[in-house]
Amino acid sequence: MLVGFILLMLCQLLGEILVVVSGLPVPGPVAGMLILLIGLMIHGEVPESLRLPAEGLIRHLSLLFIPAGVGLLVHLERLAQEWWILAISLVVSTLVTLVITAWLMQRLQKKQDGAEVMHGDQ
Amino acid sequence: MEINNFWVYFAARPLFWILVTLTVFQLALWLNKKARGHSLAHPVMISLTLIILLLLLTETDYDTYFEGAQFIHFLLGPATVALAIPLYDHFARIRRMLLPILVSCLVGSVTAVISAVGIAWLLGSSTPMLLSLAPKSVTSPIAIGIAEQIGGYPSLAAGLVLITGVIGCLLAPSVFRILKIQDDSVKGFALGLAAHGFGTAYALQMSMLAGAFAGLAMGLTGVFSSFLVPLVVRLAGLG
Numbered sequence: 622m623l624v625g626f627i628l629l630m631l632c633q634l635l636g637e638i639l640v641v642v643s644g645l646p647v648p649g650p651v652a653g654m655l656i657l658l659i660g661l662m663i664h665g666e667v668p669e670s671l672r673l674p675a676e677g678l679i680r681h682l683s684l685l686f687i688p689a690g691v692g693l694l695v696h697l698e699r700l701a702q703e704w705w706i707l708a709i710s711l712v713v714s715t716l717v718t719l720v721i722t723a724w725l726m727q728r729l730q731k732k733q734d735g736a737e738v739m740h741g742d743q
Numbered sequence: 744m745e746i747n748n749f750w751v752y753f754a755a756r757p758l759f760w761i762l763v764t765l766t767v768f769q770l771a772l773w774l775n776k777k778a779r780g781h782s783l784a785h786p787v788m789i790s791l792t793l794i795i796l797l798l799l800l801t802e803t804d805y806d807t808y809f810e811g812a813q814f815i816h817f818l819l820g821p822a823t824v825a826l827a828i829p830l831y832d833h834f835a836r837i838r839r840m841l842l843p844i845l846v847s848c849l850v851g852s853v854t855a856v857i858s859a860v861g862i863a864w865l866l867g868s869s870t871p872m873l874l875s876l877a878p879k880s881v882t883s884p885i886a887i888g889i890a891e892q893i894g895g896y897p898s899l900a901a902g903l904v905l906i907t908g909v910i911g912c913l914l915a916p917s918v919f920r921i922l923k924i925q926d927d928s929v930k931g932f933a934l935g936l937a938a939h940g941f942g943t944a945y946a947l948q949m950s951m952l953a954g955a956f957a958g959l960a961m962g963l964t965g966v967f968s969s970f971l972v973p974l975v976v977r978l979a980g981l982g
Contacts (some may be wrong), residue, residue, distance in 0.1 A: 631819040636824070647969040648888025650823035655885045655966070659826035669830055678818060681854065683787050683902035684768050685819045686883045688792045688812030690905050692898020694798055695805050699872065699899070706769055706866040711903065714859035715937050718880060719918045722851035722960075723933035728926055729843035 625671040629678075632657040760811030767793050785912075785941065787905055802878045803896075819884040826882075826965075829958045837959060844932070848960060851936040852967045855880035856975050870981055875899040877972045879907045882939040883967035893976045904939065911938025927953040935960030 636653025639645070645652065660723060667675075678685075693700065700707070771789035778784035798808055798890030809816070830837075837844060859876050868876070874895030878886035883904045890900030911934065919930055927950045934942030943961050947954035 626821070627956050629824045632824045632827075633820045647966075648823075648885055648892065650820045650888065651885055651966060652971050653820075653824040654827045654830075654962075657824050658830055661827060661831040662834070669839045672828060672863055674821075675828045678822040678825045683944070684765075684820055685815060685822055686787055686901060686905060686940075687768060687790050687794070688809060688816040689819075689883065689887055689898050690787065691794050691798070691812065692805055692807060692896075693791065693902035694795045696896060696899045696902070699869075700786060703868055703872055705970055706863050707865065707872075707876070707903070707906075710859050710863040710868070710876065711907055712910055712914075713862055714855060714879070714905055716914050716918070717858045718851055718855040718937040719911065719933050720913060720922065722847055722936045723918060723922055723924050723929055725850055726847040726900070726932050727922070727926065727929045729776035729846060730840065730926065730929065733840070733843055 622670060622673050625668070625674040628657070628671050629653075629675065632660070757811035757814065760808050761814055763797065764790075764794065764812050764815055780948045786891055787941075788909060789869065790824070791902070791905065796858050808948050817942055819887070823882075823884040823965075826958075826962050829955070830962050833959055834956050836955070840928075844963070847932065848936060848963045848967060851933075851960075852880070852964050852971055853975075855964075856968065858910075860975070860979070860981075871895060872899075873981060874976065876903055878968060878978060880937055880964060881968045881972070882961050885969055889969055889972050893973050893981075905941075908938045908941025911942050914944065915942070922950060928956045930961045933957035939964070 633650050633653040635656050636651070637649030639652045640647055641661070656677045759939040768786060768790045771793070774836070775781075775784050775786045775791055794808075797803075798805070856877055859879050860873050863873055863876050874893050875890055877893065877895065878889040878900055881889060881904065883901050886900050886904045887897045889895075890897045915934055915938070916932070918924075918933075924930055924933075927946075930949060931943075931953030934946045934953070936942075938945070939961045943957040944956060946957035962972035
């Protein structure tokens with residue numbers, strides 16, 4: 622458990638350093654996630670000591686959003702001014718994103734499955 | 744006067760606001776269960792509403808609240824790193840479906856950013872608002888990082904991400920019905936891409952397969968977007 626936490630924070634630290642050194646436009650924790658993913662591929666499995674704290678954190682992910690989300694408080698005036706723009710933009714954009722992603726993924730997946738079946742016949 | 748002093752003392756301790764955040768969240772989980780997991784009664788939305796009301800009523804400013812809540816906020820970093828584990832777990836499946844996954848994810852992420860910022864820009868939104876809106880389909884820990892980097896308001900971005908999540912869960916069933924989508928991997932993927940963690944939680948209620956693809960889409964969208972959003976912002980001349 623403790624080893625897992627150390628690994629997570631170590632990867633985050635390495636990620637933060639990598640971002641500062643390379644100037645990549647990625648948040649440090651994301652770089653840390655990629656570092657951990659590469660590490661896991663090299664290691665070949667997820668150590669139990671890492672899985673426990675990692676799955677605990679992921680399970681309570683939505684709790685971790687709250688402190689930042691409460692920051693909406695600071696922007697209440699701004700939100701009151703532009704709320705209808707935000708409402709239209711968020712609803713339309715989310716709708717369009719859902720439609721395009723689902724439609725494209727379904728098409729591509731069918732195409733690939735079809736190709737695999739043909740390949741299998743030969 | 745006595746009670747007032749007592750309040751001032753307690754409200755200033757970090758412990759108090761950590762405890763409030765955890766307790767309100769637990770209460771919200773319970774309320775969500777009572778509402779049979781309806782997406783309008785999402786525990787995060789309930790918690791945000793209750794805590795903001797509490798802060799307004801007690802005239803506590805956000806900085807005081809955050810002095811305590813920062814200890815919860817801090818865990819977002821390690822939690823983001825931890826997303827590598829589900830990605831690793833589903834790696835075999837990802838590799839087989841690599842091309843459809845990558846193409847849909849790239850197109851979906853671009854659509855999410857450009858449509859949100861484009862519509863708000865057409866309707867005359869202010870630049871800081873546009874910059875906070877840009878990462879709205881990205882899972883919050885990454886969205887907060889992106890907003891910080893491009894000059895939006897991280898806390899506003901986090902809030903918009905949460906609202907997007909709720910909207911995505913409300914719209915998804917109708918979209919899937921109209922497009923006649925039956926494959927759970929496709930449903931999950933679209934949910935995770937458009938509505939990040941909220942969509943993933945919703946997909947997990949459908950099936951484990953949908954949940955796995957949602958988690959994957961959420962992770963990939965996060966990684967793509969952290970490159971893509973700063974690029975789009977720069978190209979649009981906003982950054």
